Amino acid sequence: MSYNADHKQKVRGKIVESARILFNRHGFHGVTIDKVMNFAGLTRGGFYNHFESKEMLYSEAVSSFLMGRGAQWRENAGINPGTPMPDMARRMLTSYLSAEHLNDLDGQCPMIALPSDVDRAKPEVQSAYQGLLEAMVALFERSLEAHNSKTRQNALSLAALCVGGMILARTLPSSELAKEIQTAALATSNEILSESP
Protein backbone atom coordinates (compact mmCIF):
# COMPACT_ATOMS: atom_id res chain seq x y z
CA MET A 1 0.00 0.00 0.00
CA SER A 2 1.08 3.56 -0.65
CA TYR A 3 1.65 6.09 2.11
CA ASN A 4 1.56 5.14 5.75
CA ALA A 5 -1.62 4.79 7.70
CA ASP A 6 -2.19 8.20 9.26
CA HIS A 7 -0.96 10.35 6.39
CA LYS A 8 -4.45 10.85 5.01
CA GLN A 9 -5.81 11.66 8.47
CA LYS A 10 -3.22 14.36 8.96
CA VAL A 11 -3.86 16.01 5.62
CA ARG A 12 -7.58 15.83 6.20
CA GLY A 13 -7.13 17.52 9.56
CA LYS A 14 -5.07 20.26 7.97
CA ILE A 15 -7.84 20.92 5.44
CA VAL A 16 -10.50 21.09 8.16
CA GLU A 17 -8.44 23.52 10.21
CA SER A 18 -7.78 25.72 7.18
CA ALA A 19 -11.48 25.67 6.44
CA ARG A 20 -12.41 26.56 10.00
CA ILE A 21 -10.16 29.60 9.92
CA LEU A 22 -11.28 30.80 6.51
CA PHE A 23 -14.97 30.24 7.20
CA ASN A 24 -14.56 32.23 10.41
CA ARG A 25 -13.02 35.06 8.47
CA HIS A 26 -15.25 35.15 5.42
CA GLY A 27 -18.33 33.03 6.02
CA PHE A 28 -19.56 30.07 4.00
CA HIS A 29 -20.06 31.88 0.70
CA GLY A 30 -16.91 33.93 0.99
CA VAL A 31 -14.70 30.85 0.96
CA THR A 32 -13.94 28.68 -2.07
CA ILE A 33 -12.62 25.13 -2.18
CA ASP A 34 -9.66 26.52 -4.04
CA LYS A 35 -8.79 28.93 -1.23
CA VAL A 36 -9.15 26.30 1.45
CA MET A 37 -6.87 23.89 -0.37
CA ASN A 38 -4.28 26.55 -1.08
CA PHE A 39 -4.36 27.64 2.55
CA ALA A 40 -3.68 24.02 3.46
CA GLY A 41 -0.81 23.90 0.95
CA LEU A 42 -2.61 21.72 -1.57
CA THR A 43 -4.45 22.12 -4.84
CA ARG A 44 -8.09 22.17 -5.70
CA GLY A 45 -8.44 18.78 -7.32
CA GLY A 46 -7.54 16.72 -4.30
CA PHE A 47 -10.40 18.01 -2.21
CA TYR A 48 -12.85 15.32 -3.17
CA ASN A 49 -10.46 12.59 -2.07
CA HIS A 50 -11.25 13.80 1.44
CA PHE A 51 -14.72 15.29 1.48
CA GLU A 52 -18.02 14.68 -0.18
CA SER A 53 -18.88 18.34 -0.67
CA LYS A 54 -18.24 21.88 0.51
CA GLU A 55 -21.21 21.61 2.86
CA MET A 56 -19.74 18.54 4.56
CA LEU A 57 -16.46 20.36 5.06
CA TYR A 58 -18.35 23.22 6.62
CA SER A 59 -20.06 20.92 9.06
CA GLU A 60 -16.74 19.38 10.08
CA ALA A 61 -15.14 22.77 10.42
CA VAL A 62 -17.83 23.92 12.84
CA SER A 63 -17.74 20.82 14.99
CA SER A 64 -13.94 20.64 14.95
CA PHE A 65 -13.84 23.75 17.11
CA LEU A 66 -14.89 22.10 20.35
CA MET A 67 -12.05 19.57 20.48
CA GLY A 68 -9.51 21.55 18.43
CA ARG A 69 -8.95 25.24 18.70
CA GLY A 70 -11.68 25.50 21.33
CA ALA A 71 -9.82 23.15 23.67
CA GLN A 72 -6.76 25.34 23.47
CA TRP A 73 -8.98 28.33 24.07
CA ARG A 74 -10.45 26.74 27.21
CA GLU A 75 -6.99 25.86 28.43
CA ASN A 76 -5.90 29.51 28.08
CA ALA A 77 -9.02 30.52 29.97
CA GLY A 78 -8.06 28.19 32.81
CA ILE A 79 -10.96 25.86 32.14
CA ASN A 80 -9.85 22.25 32.48
CA PRO A 81 -10.67 19.12 34.46
CA GLY A 82 -8.84 20.49 37.49
CA THR A 83 -10.79 23.75 37.65
CA PRO A 84 -13.08 24.06 40.68
CA MET A 85 -16.68 23.91 39.50
CA PRO A 86 -17.80 27.28 40.83
CA ASP A 87 -14.93 29.04 39.00
CA MET A 88 -15.69 27.59 35.60
CA ALA A 89 -18.59 29.81 34.67
CA ARG A 90 -16.83 33.00 35.64
CA ARG A 91 -13.69 32.07 33.74
CA MET A 92 -15.77 31.17 30.74
CA LEU A 93 -17.61 34.48 30.78
CA THR A 94 -14.44 36.49 31.29
CA SER A 95 -12.74 34.87 28.33
CA TYR A 96 -15.72 34.63 26.03
CA LEU A 97 -16.76 38.25 26.52
CA SER A 98 -13.24 39.62 26.21
CA ALA A 99 -11.63 42.01 23.77
CA GLU A 100 -9.14 39.29 22.85
CA HIS A 101 -11.87 36.90 21.82
CA LEU A 102 -13.68 39.64 19.92
CA ASN A 103 -10.60 40.49 17.90
CA ASP A 104 -9.38 36.96 17.33
CA LEU A 105 -11.34 36.34 14.13
CA ASP A 106 -9.40 33.19 13.29
CA GLY A 107 -9.85 31.54 16.66
CA GLN A 108 -13.28 32.89 17.47
CA CYS A 109 -16.14 30.64 18.50
CA PRO A 110 -18.11 29.67 15.36
CA MET A 111 -21.37 30.47 17.14
CA ILE A 112 -20.32 34.11 16.87
CA ALA A 113 -18.85 34.00 13.41
CA LEU A 114 -21.41 31.99 11.50
CA PRO A 115 -25.00 32.16 12.75
CA SER A 116 -26.93 33.11 9.63
CA ASP A 117 -24.86 30.83 7.44
CA VAL A 118 -25.76 27.95 9.72
CA ASP A 119 -29.41 28.92 9.81
CA ARG A 120 -29.69 28.13 6.10
CA ALA A 121 -27.30 25.19 6.03
CA LYS A 122 -27.91 21.45 5.96
CA PRO A 123 -28.94 19.53 9.10
CA GLU A 124 -25.39 18.25 9.71
CA VAL A 125 -24.15 21.81 10.05
CA GLN A 126 -26.98 22.81 12.33
CA SER A 127 -26.33 19.81 14.56
CA ALA A 128 -22.68 20.75 14.81
CA TYR A 129 -23.71 24.25 15.83
CA GLN A 130 -26.17 22.96 18.39
CA GLY A 131 -23.43 20.75 19.81
CA LEU A 132 -21.35 23.81 20.57
CA LEU A 133 -24.22 25.53 22.32
CA GLU A 134 -25.09 22.48 24.37
CA ALA A 135 -21.50 22.20 25.54
CA MET A 136 -21.53 25.82 26.64
CA VAL A 137 -24.85 25.55 28.44
CA ALA A 138 -23.74 22.33 30.14
CA LEU A 139 -20.61 24.04 31.41
CA PHE A 140 -22.67 26.84 32.89
CA GLU A 141 -25.15 24.43 34.43
CA ARG A 142 -22.48 22.32 36.08
CA SER A 143 -20.77 25.38 37.41
CA LEU A 144 -23.96 26.96 38.74
CA GLU A 145 -25.58 23.84 40.09
CA ALA A 146 -24.15 24.13 43.60
CA HIS A 147 -25.70 27.44 44.41
CA ASN A 148 -28.73 28.24 42.35
CA SER A 149 -32.20 26.87 41.83
CA LYS A 150 -32.83 28.62 38.55
CA THR A 151 -29.79 26.94 37.10
CA ARG A 152 -31.20 26.00 33.73
CA GLN A 153 -32.72 29.38 32.98
CA ASN A 154 -29.58 31.19 34.00
CA ALA A 155 -27.33 28.88 32.01
CA LEU A 156 -29.37 29.41 28.88
CA SER A 157 -29.54 33.16 29.39
CA LEU A 158 -25.82 33.40 29.99
CA ALA A 159 -25.25 31.59 26.72
CA ALA A 160 -27.62 33.97 24.93
CA LEU A 161 -25.88 36.95 26.48
CA CYS A 162 -22.43 35.66 25.52
CA VAL A 163 -23.29 34.80 21.96
CA GLY A 164 -25.63 37.73 21.42
CA GLY A 165 -23.24 40.27 22.89
CA MET A 166 -20.37 39.02 20.79
CA ILE A 167 -22.34 38.73 17.56
CA LEU A 168 -23.48 42.31 17.92
CA ALA A 169 -20.03 43.51 18.88
CA ARG A 170 -18.52 41.75 15.89
CA THR A 171 -21.10 43.04 13.44
CA LEU A 172 -21.27 46.70 14.45
CA PRO A 173 -19.09 49.05 12.42
CA SER A 174 -18.57 51.36 15.39
CA SER A 175 -15.86 49.80 17.50
CA GLU A 176 -16.76 52.01 20.45
CA LEU A 177 -20.30 50.70 20.51
CA ALA A 178 -18.98 47.18 19.97
CA LYS A 179 -16.70 47.49 22.97
CA GLU A 180 -19.52 48.96 25.02
CA ILE A 181 -21.80 46.04 24.28
CA GLN A 182 -19.13 43.47 25.04
CA THR A 183 -18.38 45.15 28.36
CA ALA A 184 -22.02 45.55 29.31
CA ALA A 185 -22.76 41.91 28.54
CA LEU A 186 -19.82 40.84 30.69
CA ALA A 187 -20.92 43.00 33.62
CA THR A 188 -24.50 41.80 33.42
CA SER A 189 -23.58 38.15 33.10
CA ASN A 190 -21.34 38.42 36.14
CA GLU A 191 -24.28 39.87 38.01
CA ILE A 192 -26.47 36.97 36.96
CA LEU A 193 -23.76 34.67 38.21
CA SER A 194 -23.62 36.27 41.64
CA GLU A 195 -27.30 36.95 41.87
CA SER A 196 -28.15 34.05 44.17
CA PRO A 197 -26.40 33.61 47.55
Place this chain on the structure above:
Amino acid sequence: MSYNADHKQKVRGKIVESARILFNRHGFHGVTIDKVMNFAGLTRGGFYNHFESKEMLYSEAVSSFLMGRGAQWRENAGINPGTPMPDMARRMLTSYLSAEHLNDLDGQCPMIALPSDVDRAKPEVQSAYQGLLEAMVALFERSLEAHNSKTRQNALSLAALCVGGMILARTLPSSELAKEIQTAALATSNEILSESP
Protein backbone atom coordinates in the same frame (compact mmCIF):
# COMPACT_ATOMS: atom_id res chain seq x y z
CA MET B 1 -43.41 63.20 -19.09
CA SER B 2 -44.42 59.57 -18.86
CA TYR B 3 -46.00 58.10 -15.74
CA ASN B 4 -47.06 60.23 -12.83
CA ALA B 5 -44.72 61.44 -10.21
CA ASP B 6 -44.87 58.80 -7.48
CA HIS B 7 -45.16 55.73 -9.68
CA LYS B 8 -41.44 55.02 -9.55
CA GLN B 9 -41.39 55.51 -5.79
CA LYS B 10 -44.14 52.99 -5.33
CA VAL B 11 -42.50 50.35 -7.49
CA ARG B 12 -39.22 50.93 -5.77
CA GLY B 13 -40.87 50.45 -2.41
CA LYS B 14 -42.42 47.22 -3.59
CA ILE B 15 -39.02 45.92 -4.64
CA VAL B 16 -37.45 46.84 -1.30
CA GLU B 17 -40.22 45.13 0.61
CA SER B 18 -39.95 41.99 -1.52
CA ALA B 19 -36.23 42.01 -0.94
CA ARG B 20 -36.61 42.44 2.79
CA ILE B 21 -38.88 39.40 3.00
CA LEU B 22 -36.74 37.21 0.78
CA PHE B 23 -33.48 38.19 2.45
CA ASN B 24 -35.06 37.38 5.79
CA ARG B 25 -36.03 33.96 4.53
CA HIS B 26 -32.92 32.99 2.63
CA GLY B 27 -30.09 35.36 3.48
CA PHE B 28 -28.08 37.53 1.14
CA HIS B 29 -26.61 34.76 -1.00
CA GLY B 30 -29.81 32.72 -1.12
CA VAL B 31 -31.67 35.49 -2.93
CA THR B 32 -31.24 36.47 -6.57
CA ILE B 33 -32.23 39.67 -8.30
CA ASP B 34 -34.46 37.56 -10.47
CA LYS B 35 -36.38 36.19 -7.48
CA VAL B 36 -36.78 39.60 -5.89
CA MET B 37 -38.14 41.11 -9.07
CA ASN B 38 -40.52 38.22 -9.67
CA PHE B 39 -41.72 38.43 -6.08
CA ALA B 40 -42.46 42.09 -6.73
CA GLY B 41 -44.30 41.18 -9.94
CA LEU B 42 -41.64 42.48 -12.28
CA THR B 43 -38.84 41.11 -14.41
CA ARG B 44 -35.10 40.98 -13.93
CA GLY B 45 -34.04 43.64 -16.37
CA GLY B 46 -35.78 46.55 -14.72
CA PHE B 47 -33.86 46.22 -11.50
CA TYR B 48 -31.06 48.58 -12.44
CA ASN B 49 -33.51 51.34 -13.19
CA HIS B 50 -34.04 51.46 -9.43
CA PHE B 51 -30.86 50.28 -7.72
CA GLU B 52 -27.18 50.47 -8.28
CA SER B 53 -26.42 46.93 -7.18
CA LYS B 54 -27.65 43.97 -5.16
CA GLU B 55 -25.64 45.19 -2.19
CA MET B 56 -27.40 48.56 -2.22
CA LEU B 57 -30.75 46.83 -2.29
CA TYR B 58 -29.68 44.78 0.71
CA SER B 59 -28.75 47.86 2.63
CA GLU B 60 -32.12 49.46 1.90
CA ALA B 61 -33.96 46.30 2.81
CA VAL B 62 -32.30 46.20 6.22
CA SER B 63 -32.91 49.84 7.03
CA SER B 64 -36.46 49.77 5.68
CA PHE B 65 -37.47 47.57 8.58
CA LEU B 66 -37.49 50.28 11.22
CA MET B 67 -40.04 52.51 9.52
CA GLY B 68 -41.86 49.83 7.55
CA ARG B 69 -42.68 46.41 8.82
CA GLY B 70 -41.03 47.21 12.15
CA ALA B 71 -43.43 50.09 12.76
CA GLN B 72 -46.38 47.79 12.31
CA TRP B 73 -44.67 45.31 14.61
CA ARG B 74 -44.24 47.97 17.31
CA GLU B 75 -47.87 48.99 16.92
CA ASN B 76 -48.98 45.39 17.51
CA ALA B 77 -46.74 45.26 20.53
CA GLY B 78 -48.45 48.36 21.92
CA ILE B 79 -45.37 50.49 21.52
CA ASN B 80 -46.30 53.94 20.23
CA PRO B 81 -46.03 57.59 21.17
CA GLY B 82 -48.83 57.18 23.69
CA THR B 83 -47.25 54.32 25.59
CA PRO B 84 -46.15 55.20 29.12
CA MET B 85 -42.35 55.16 29.24
CA PRO B 86 -41.95 52.53 31.93
CA ASP B 87 -44.13 50.07 29.97
CA MET B 88 -42.17 50.32 26.74
CA ALA B 89 -39.27 48.11 27.65
CA ARG B 90 -41.45 45.35 28.99
CA ARG B 91 -43.70 45.39 25.95
CA MET B 92 -40.68 45.33 23.70
CA LEU B 93 -39.19 42.35 25.49
CA THR B 94 -42.45 40.44 25.56
CA SER B 95 -42.96 40.85 21.83
CA TYR B 96 -39.37 40.48 20.75
CA LEU B 97 -38.78 37.33 22.75
CA SER B 98 -42.07 35.71 21.75
CA ALA B 99 -42.89 32.54 19.87
CA GLU B 100 -44.78 34.63 17.31
CA HIS B 101 -41.73 36.70 16.51
CA LEU B 102 -39.56 33.59 16.38
CA ASN B 103 -41.82 31.90 13.86
CA ASP B 104 -42.54 34.96 11.74
CA LEU B 105 -39.60 34.58 9.38
CA ASP B 106 -40.93 37.14 6.92
CA GLY B 107 -41.55 39.84 9.49
CA GLN B 108 -38.70 39.08 11.81
CA CYS B 109 -36.19 41.69 12.90
CA PRO B 110 -33.24 41.67 10.49
CA MET B 111 -30.82 41.71 13.40
CA ILE B 112 -31.94 38.15 14.05
CA ALA B 113 -32.15 36.99 10.49
CA LEU B 114 -28.98 38.39 8.98
CA PRO B 115 -26.04 38.85 11.35
CA SER B 116 -23.23 37.02 9.57
CA ASP B 117 -24.30 38.30 6.18
CA VAL B 118 -24.06 41.83 7.50
CA ASP B 119 -20.73 41.17 9.14
CA ARG B 120 -19.16 40.68 5.70
CA ALA B 121 -21.20 43.26 3.84
CA LYS B 122 -20.36 46.79 2.73
CA PRO B 123 -20.34 49.72 5.17
CA GLU B 124 -23.80 50.90 4.07
CA VAL B 125 -25.29 47.61 5.18
CA GLN B 126 -23.48 47.62 8.47
CA SER B 127 -24.65 51.15 9.19
CA ALA B 128 -28.21 50.12 8.51
CA TYR B 129 -27.81 47.26 10.94
CA GLN B 130 -26.28 49.47 13.57
CA GLY B 131 -29.19 51.87 13.15
CA LEU B 132 -31.59 49.12 14.15
CA LEU B 133 -29.58 48.28 17.22
CA GLU B 134 -29.28 51.90 18.29
CA ALA B 135 -33.02 52.32 18.02
CA MET B 136 -33.58 49.31 20.23
CA VAL B 137 -31.05 50.39 22.83
CA ALA B 138 -32.46 53.91 22.84
CA LEU B 139 -35.93 52.56 23.49
CA PHE B 140 -34.66 50.55 26.44
CA GLU B 141 -32.71 53.50 27.80
CA ARG B 142 -35.64 55.86 27.63
CA SER B 143 -37.88 53.35 29.28
CA LEU B 144 -35.43 52.51 32.06
CA GLU B 145 -34.17 56.00 32.71
CA ALA B 146 -36.70 56.88 35.40
CA HIS B 147 -35.69 54.16 37.79
CA ASN B 148 -32.20 52.85 37.27
CA SER B 149 -28.69 54.21 37.49
CA LYS B 150 -27.12 51.44 35.44
CA THR B 151 -29.38 52.34 32.57
CA ARG B 152 -26.89 52.16 29.76
CA GLN B 153 -25.41 48.82 30.77
CA ASN B 154 -28.82 47.29 31.23
CA ALA B 155 -30.12 48.63 27.94
CA LEU B 156 -27.18 47.18 26.05
CA SER B 157 -27.43 43.85 27.83
CA LEU B 158 -31.13 43.62 27.19
CA ALA B 159 -30.47 44.16 23.51
CA ALA B 160 -27.80 41.46 23.55
CA LEU B 161 -30.16 39.05 25.31
CA CYS B 162 -32.96 39.75 22.88
CA VAL B 163 -30.90 39.40 19.76
CA GLY B 164 -28.71 36.60 21.07
CA GLY B 165 -31.60 34.57 22.41
CA MET B 166 -33.51 34.86 19.19
CA ILE B 167 -30.57 34.16 16.91
CA LEU B 168 -29.82 31.00 18.82
CA ALA B 169 -33.47 29.98 18.92
CA ARG B 170 -33.76 30.54 15.20
CA THR B 171 -30.62 28.65 14.35
CA LEU B 172 -31.01 25.57 16.53
CA PRO B 173 -32.51 22.54 14.82
CA SER B 174 -34.15 21.35 18.03
CA SER B 175 -37.31 23.36 18.45
CA GLU B 176 -37.58 22.33 22.10
CA LEU B 177 -34.20 23.81 22.90
CA ALA B 178 -35.05 26.84 20.78
CA LYS B 179 -38.21 27.42 22.76
CA GLU B 180 -36.34 26.92 26.01
CA ILE B 181 -33.77 29.57 25.12
CA GLN B 182 -36.37 32.06 24.01
CA THR B 183 -38.30 31.57 27.26
CA ALA B 184 -35.22 31.75 29.46
CA ALA B 185 -34.05 34.94 27.78
CA LEU B 186 -37.47 36.49 28.32
CA ALA B 187 -37.55 35.54 31.99
CA THR B 188 -34.05 36.81 32.62
CA SER B 189 -34.57 40.05 30.79
CA ASN B 190 -37.71 40.70 32.78
CA GLU B 191 -35.68 40.17 35.92
CA ILE B 192 -33.08 42.66 34.75
CA LEU B 193 -35.91 45.09 34.15
CA SER B 194 -37.30 44.76 37.68
CA GLU B 195 -33.93 44.41 39.36
CA SER B 196 -33.75 47.95 40.70
CA PRO B 197 -36.48 49.38 42.97
Place this chain on the structure above:
DNA sequence: TGTACATCAGTGAACGCGCGTTCACTGATGTAC
Protein backbone atom coordinates in the same frame (compact mmCIF):
# COMPACT_ATOMS: atom_id res chain seq x y z
C1' DT C 1 -62.24 65.71 -27.31
C1' DG C 2 -58.87 63.54 -30.32
C1' DT C 3 -54.40 62.53 -32.49
C1' DA C 4 -49.20 62.55 -32.86
C1' DC C 5 -45.40 62.39 -30.22
C1' DA C 6 -41.69 62.06 -26.58
C1' DT C 7 -40.36 59.78 -22.57
C1' DC C 8 -38.72 56.25 -19.86
C1' DA C 9 -40.29 52.09 -16.94
C1' DG C 10 -40.21 47.59 -17.98
C1' DT C 11 -38.79 43.44 -20.92
C1' DG C 12 -36.09 39.43 -21.88
C1' DA C 13 -32.10 37.84 -24.28
C1' DA C 14 -27.25 37.71 -23.84
C1' DC C 15 -22.70 38.27 -21.61
C1' DG C 16 -19.08 36.94 -18.69
C1' DC C 17 -17.23 35.44 -14.65
C1' DG C 18 -16.71 32.58 -10.57
C1' DC C 19 -16.95 28.44 -8.40
C1' DG C 20 -18.33 23.60 -7.15
C1' DT C 21 -17.35 19.48 -9.11
C1' DT C 22 -15.25 15.93 -12.32
C1' DC C 23 -11.65 13.47 -14.56
C1' DA C 24 -7.58 11.64 -16.86
C1' DC C 25 -3.10 11.73 -15.50
C1' DT C 26 1.35 11.91 -12.49
C1' DG C 27 4.52 10.68 -9.26
C1' DA C 28 5.66 9.65 -4.44
C1' DT C 29 5.31 5.88 -1.30
C1' DG C 30 5.65 1.40 0.45
C1' DT C 31 5.67 -3.74 -0.75
C1' DA C 32 7.20 -8.11 -3.03
C1' DC C 33 10.83 -10.72 -4.11
Place this chain on the structure above:
DNA sequence: TGTACATCAGTGAACGCGCGTTCACTGATGTAC
Protein backbone atom coordinates in the same frame (compact mmCIF):
# COMPACT_ATOMS: atom_id res chain seq x y z
C1' DT D 1 20.33 -4.22 -0.17
C1' DG D 2 18.29 -3.31 -4.68
C1' DT D 3 14.83 -3.30 -8.40
C1' DA D 4 10.04 -3.75 -10.42
C1' DC D 5 5.61 -2.93 -9.38
C1' DA D 6 0.93 -1.58 -7.52
C1' DT D 7 -1.50 1.87 -5.17
C1' DC D 8 -3.70 6.00 -4.53
C1' DA D 9 -2.93 11.00 -2.85
C1' DG D 10 -2.36 14.88 -5.33
C1' DT D 11 -2.48 17.69 -9.78
C1' DG D 12 -4.43 20.96 -12.88
C1' DA D 13 -7.29 21.43 -16.85
C1' DA D 14 -11.97 21.39 -18.14
C1' DC D 15 -17.04 21.34 -17.52
C1' DG D 16 -21.34 23.36 -16.63
C1' DC D 17 -24.34 26.03 -14.21
C1' DG D 18 -26.03 30.07 -11.77
C1' DC D 19 -26.28 34.71 -11.21
C1' DG D 20 -25.09 39.77 -11.30
C1' DT D 21 -25.13 42.91 -14.75
C1' DT D 22 -25.81 45.02 -19.49
C1' DC D 23 -28.29 46.36 -23.48
C1' DA D 24 -31.24 47.05 -27.49
C1' DC D 25 -35.92 47.14 -27.76
C1' DT D 26 -41.11 47.70 -26.55
C1' DG D 27 -45.11 49.76 -25.18
C1' DA D 28 -47.77 52.25 -21.66
C1' DT D 29 -48.28 56.88 -20.03
C1' DG D 30 -48.93 61.65 -20.10
C1' DT D 31 -48.30 66.07 -22.89
C1' DA D 32 -48.76 69.33 -26.85
C1' DC D 33 -51.67 71.21 -29.84
